[in-house]
Amino acid sequence: MRQLGRIYLLAILFFLYTPILVMMAMGFNESQLYELPFSFSTRWYVALMDNQQLLKAGMNSIIIAVITAVIATCLGTMASIALSRRTFRGKSLLQLLLLPPIAIPWLITGTAMLVFFYWSGIGRGMHALLIGHVALAIPYVVLVVGTGFNTIRADLEEAAMSLGSTPIHAFFAVTLPLLFPSILGAALFAFAVSLDQFVISYFLATPGYSTLPVQIYSAIRKGFTPEINAISTLLLLGSMAAILIFARFAKPGDVSDKR
């Protein structure tokens, strides 16, 4: 039984990471057609530097993801505060309405957004992408920050108030520092949701303004070059760095200090 479990675990890790490793390796392979034997080369990275379209799309992706993370985290955190610390009419309905956007297939959300943006005159392009990504990321932020809120006892703020804090001071002195790891996690989540986003981006991009996933997709349709492996590797290393920074700050698994 134990052996079986170990094999299962290895299988999961194998299928998760091998494709990624193969992709990273092929970015450094001389041959365009993935021919073996492997001969090391940085040729595709050099080629990538000349591929303005791919680089621009990569830049767009990062800019959109950062702005999405900032806006969605601010709005989502504020919503989360209201949902976990206050009572108001329609609160449970609002909480319920947060979940479907996560469950609805992106293809449907994307189609709906395209139709709506076209109809309302918002159109397509960077602003439309931003609106779409922020709307998509907010439910994740509310969920992540809300979970963080649940680990912070309400009587900490009460204790601060009994010592002379106004509610606003109590929030900034006590709750916000304790919530910081959750907010950081939520921001990374929002960043990832935006960076990953293909379907909605595909619908809302214009020929002049697109994101990396959209650009990669059209590049693949034209014919695959290992430049894509190269930029994917760069992106992957960037995401890994972000996750490591998060792990450093949030100390996942360490819940004893949240009593």
Place this chain on the structure above:
Amino acid sequence: MTNVNVNAVAKTYGTTPVLTDISTDFPEGSFTSLLGPSGSGKTTLLRIIAGFIRPDEGKVSIGGRDVTHVPVWGRNIGMMFQSYALFPHMTIAQNVAFGLGRRGIHGAEARKQVDAALEMVRLPGFADRMPKQLSGGQQQRVALARAMVIKPSVLLLDEPLSALDRRLRQEMQVELLRIQRETGLTTIFVTHDQEEALTLSDKVAILDKGRIVQIGDPETVYEKPLTRFAAEFLGDSNFLQGKVESGAVRLADGTVVHVTGALPADGAQATLAVRPEKMFVVKDTSPGNRLTARITTVIYAGQALSYILETADGMQVKLFAQNRDGNLLKQGETVVLGWSADHTVAVAD
């Protein structure tokens, strides 16, 4: 140092009254326990005094100043919570200095006061640790130091000892009492532990269904309960029901019980409360209250013995005795119980 006065306070949530017309005074330097089952409104009353809840009606004043409309942060109270409520991201020193900072005291002066406060709760040298490095009892002491260092007008304790184990709890009780006596701080203590209430307080207030049913010093409340609820909630009690007849009470089986205190008028129904430890087994025929009953259960707890007995007409009676000579009464034995008229109190239902 100040008194706390609560005048005609009422609070209703929705249509459920939580507190009804509470008026009482907590004198300067007194230690008062609010004792009651959950849902009795004791915590609500404490939170109204603290300022977390605004009463629908009535007035709260601290030291003669009407604070009914003053928020918590303007009341200068010290409060201890059930969960300690230490700020987990701050060191012990930062926790204790929090209230000082809100009062504009920083730097060396704050450090001096923090050290003095930690000294008072016997935790010197803990200043730079984090709360999670401390045991529950130590955290509780820090919470006390944090509440006391701001020199509050009143100390409010919301079941602060209920999360501690028995030994630590007794230690903290002694500590709490020592510090309260030293500082002479008016203290209001919410608890559902009757023993704790009796040990610590100058005054015990028993709450039931949003009302204070009895308030007084622990001996009076224990020895002379006014109501059946008070007699039952604070300690254990036997209740005898009967009809008042020429200054005594005749029970259903004809037994006549004498009472030293006041009784309702002749012919009225009366409920008498007798503490189980005030009863004893009698072998002679000297005068005094008597009741014959058969032992149904014997509970042996080392130093203390409890018996449950039943009278001929099926009334249950409890008897507590000290294990003085190791001779236990046997189950099934029929004995005569005796007790003094002084220890028989007529209570309202």
